[in-house]
Amino acid sequence: MKRLSPRIRRHLTRRSERRVIEVPLPLPHQVPILRDCHRHKRVICGRRWGKTGAGLIAAIVGHGDPAGRGHLKGMVDGGNLYWVAPTFAQSKKIERDIMQAFAGSGLVYLKSEGRIEHPSGGSITIKTAAAPVSLRGDGLDGMIGDEFAFVNKEVWTDALRPALSDRRGWSMFLTTPNGPNWIKDQHDLDGVDPTYKSWQCPTSDNRLIDQTELDAALLDLGQASFDQEYRAQFVDIRGAEFSGLYFQTPEFWFDQWPDASQIRYRAIGLDPSKGKSDKSDFSAFVLLALTHDGQIYVDADIERRDVRMIAEKAFDLCTLFEPHGLIVETNQFQELLRCNIEDLAKRRERPLPIFGRTHNENKRTRIRRTLTPFLSRGELHFKADSRGAKLLVSQLKDFPVGAYDDGPDALEMGITLLSDFVSGRR
Numbered sequence: 001m002k003r004l005s006p007r008i009r010r011h012l013t014r015r016s017e018r019r020v021i022e023v024p025l026p027l028p029h030q031v032p033i034l035r036d037c038h039r040h041k042r043v044i045c046g047r048r049w050g051k052t053g054a055g056l057i058a059a060i061v062g063h064g065d066p067a068g069r070g071h072l073k074g075m076v077d078g079g080n081l082y083w084v085a086p087t088f089a090q091s092k093k094i095e096r097d098i099m100q101a102f103a104g105s106g107l108v109y110l111k112s113e114g115r116i117e118h119p120s121g122g123s124i125t126i127k128t129a130a131a132p133v134s135l136r137g138d139g140l141d142g143m144i145g146d147e148f149a150f151v152n153k154e155v156w157t158d159a160l161r162p163a164l165s166d167r168r169g170w171s172m173f174l175t176t177p178n179g180p181n182w183i184k185d186q187h188d189l190d191g192v193d194p195t196y197k198s199w200q201c202p203t204s205d206n207r208l209i210d211q212t213e214l215d216a217a218l219l220d221l222g223q224a225s226f227d228q229e230y231r232a233q234f235v236d237i238r239g240a241e242f243s244g245l246y247f248q249t250p251e252f253w254f255d256q257w258p259d260a261s262q263i264r265y266r267a268i269g270l271d272p273s274k275g276k277s278d279k280s281d282f283s284a285f286v287l288l289a290l291t292h293d294g295q296i297y298v299d300a301d302i303e304r305r306d307v308r309m310i311a312e313k314a315f316d317l318c319t320l321f322e323p324h325g326l327i328v329e330t331n332q333f334q335e336l337l338r339c340n341i342e343d344l345a346k347r348r349e350r351p352l353p354i355f356g357r358t359h360n361e362n363k364r365t366r367i368r369r370t371l372t373p374f375l376s377r378g379e380l381h382f383k384a385d386s387r388g389a390k391l392l393v394s395q396l397k398d399f400p401v402g403a404y405d406d407g408p409d410a411l412e413m414g415i416t417l418l419s420d421f422v423s424g425r426r
Contacts, residue, residue, distance in 0.1 A: 020104040021076075023060050024053035029205035034063045037070035038197035041172045042186050044149075046203030046230040051174035052097055055144045058172050059083060059124050060101065072142060072170040075122035079141035080167075084127045084160065086150045087250055091128045094146065098124065130250065135159035142170040149178035150248060179244050180234045187234070203230040222403040225394045241368050241399050246375040253384035258291050265290045265421045266323040269414030271406040272310050283310050284406035286392065287321050288414040290422070296374060296415065297381050300388035302407055311340040318345075318352050325426060327417040329409070330356035355426065357413060364400045370412045371396075 026034055027050055033043060034057055045051060057063065059081050062074035073079040083098075085091040091114070099109050102116055109116045114126040127135055129151040140163045148156065164171060175183060190198035203209055218226045228235040269286045285301040305313060318326055328341070345352040374380045383389040392407035399408050420426040
């Protein structure tokens with residue numbers, strides 16, 4: 001059959017009724033995993049490896065031995081299946097992909113129940129790990145565990161694993177690692193329990209991802225985060241300051257800034273990361289909004305810029321964000337940058353509230369002391385669709401052992417400025 005799109009059409013005939021389900025065409029690096037006959041599969045993979053595509057194939061048409069021996073049945077075989085995502089937002093993405101796959105099938109997706117049913121008696125139901133009690137009850141022929149490194153172990157041990165017992169159902173975890181947590185224990189069952197098989201699959205397996213993009217990601221994320229997110233390694237970031245648990249709450253990311261009436265103060269922290277030379281280097285702007293209930297909403301802009309570009313970006317961000325203050329690190333040769341920003345603002349007849357600060361305290365101590373209370377109380381929230389915010393969070397996860405700390409430094413300065421506003425020191 002001529003391939004007309006990235007999805008291959010598989011035609012399923014039921015008497016005179018013809019139904020069409022669009023199942024993703026397996027990529028070459030996915031085929032050995034899909035053909036493997038182990039009952040419990042753990043696919044520890046890098047970002048953009050193709051987790052969703054592999055999961056759709058397994059859930060819809062089954063997987064295992066293509067000749068039929070050891071076939072692990074999918075929905076079209078009459079299997080009752082769950083697809084479990086960590087959060088509601090992630091479950092909606094899976095819902096979109098399933099609805100697209102069944103758009104031409106004539107089958108109805110029951111949105112209120114998160115389920116689609118097949119004439120064979122099989123079904124796929126989308127669930128979230130955020131409500132573990134809803135996972136109890138049904139006997140399952142199989143389940144997809146989507147990004148299970150970011151859910152509690154009890155979701156598997158107390159709810160899902162028992163649901164597979166009476167039908168000897170299968171499980172397939174498709175997840176990026178999240179440090180050496182319980183998923184590492186599952187991975188280590190490979191070779192110990194004969195029903196388990198595990199793979200570590202780097203993003204580079206997917207030939208659709210260009211090598212230059214991987215090189216750029218390494219530069220942006222630093223080695224430790226890159227090893228976890230793209231090389232699928234169980235990275236124990238030894239010496240990392242902040243617990244990984246701080247970054248896993250559902251409220252950690254936000255979509256929309258709070259309404260203006262909810263905001264008490266706005267601030268921008270700038271770590272220019274400039275030395276003696278005028279050579280382009282990373283600079284970090286961190287935008288913060290403090291609400292009346294004490295929550296801090298954060299976005300960031302982290303790029304390579306020379307001194308002139310940093311001054312232009314500072315002016316543009318202040319014009320758009322309208323902070324109560326911009327605080328700039330002025331250690332060593334960076335006082336000149338503050339003067340450049342002030343001169344630019346005067347020429348454009350828009351005075352900016354600029355504060356300079358010279359650090360005398362050890363950077364690690366200063367950042368740890370300032371940020372830890374806010375992170376531990378869950379009072380910091382980061383912009384979900386922002387590349388800069390994601391880079392900032394990656395630097396926080398790696399701090400102080402990562403290659404870059406300009407983002408955490410600017411965040412600490414911004415929070416300090418907000419605290420000064422609240423206390424009346426500014």
